Amino acid sequence: MRAKCSTTPSRLGGITKPSKFRARGVYQPTLNTTRTANTIRKVDRKSTRTPADHVPLRICLLSYRSNPHCGGQGVYLKNLSRALKDLGHAVEVISGPPDPQIDRDIPVFHLPALDLYNPEDPFRVPTLEELMEPINLMEWIGVSTMGFPEPFTFGLRAYLFLRSRLHTYDIVHDNQSLSYGVWAINKKAATIATI
Known part of the structure; x- marks a missing residue:
């Protein structure tokens, strides 16, 4: 038809x-x-073949929290990265804690964070050494004042990590952080966001 x-x-x-x-x-x-x-x-939905004019892309997937068991971001990241890789694209994942369960053939870069919402030690008090880092201080103040700073601080960390590497990607795909750091990435590289 x-x-x-x-x-x-x-x-x-x-x-x-x-x-x-x-x-x-x-x-x-x-x-x-x-x-x-x-x-x-x-x-065709059943076909995983790509069109003849297909050019593999270099894709960076960002996720501020990638819990593989709840919340959906970790599951989404795992499935999207696998599907893009199966289509022939080069995929890299950049994630904050908790770590995603991504297939071994897909590189994952783990950005450090205070991880103050960790269920094993929720709302822990960071050490003074940790708070000497300005982004960590912003994260701790945000949590201490009943905020949710993880997307904001992840975006800043992602920008600082990626700013010298943005030329290596054709597209950066942000998963729900929508932060100023991702906005700064968008000024230098093609960026899309999933909300």
Whole structure:
């Protein structure tokens, strides 16, 4: 069955979205650099093969908290990284504690944090040495004043870690931190966010 699809140009400069369609399968918009209406390609859900014009991307996945057992971020990170790797992309994961359970063929960089929401030692008091680090101090003050500073402090740590490496990635994908650090990354590298 052929899809009946009408497209309307969006404000995103050449990316179109289907306004109506009837068919099975997934539809992916194609980017048209001439900024006119695009065609929509049908992608078979069962196939893991990529189109002939596929160019592998270097993708960095960010997650401020990657608990593999609750909350969803760790599960999302594991499944997304595996799917992207299976499509032929080079994937690296940058995560705060707790550590994600990612397949061994995908590199994981663990960013240090105070981990003040650790269920084994919740709301622990950091040492003076730990508080000498400005980002740790911000994290501790945030928790002590009933805030939730982890996304903010993870974003700063991620930016400091990535700023000299951003040229090695085609895209950075942030998972829910939406912080000033990720905003700074966005100014230097293509960035998307999952909320």
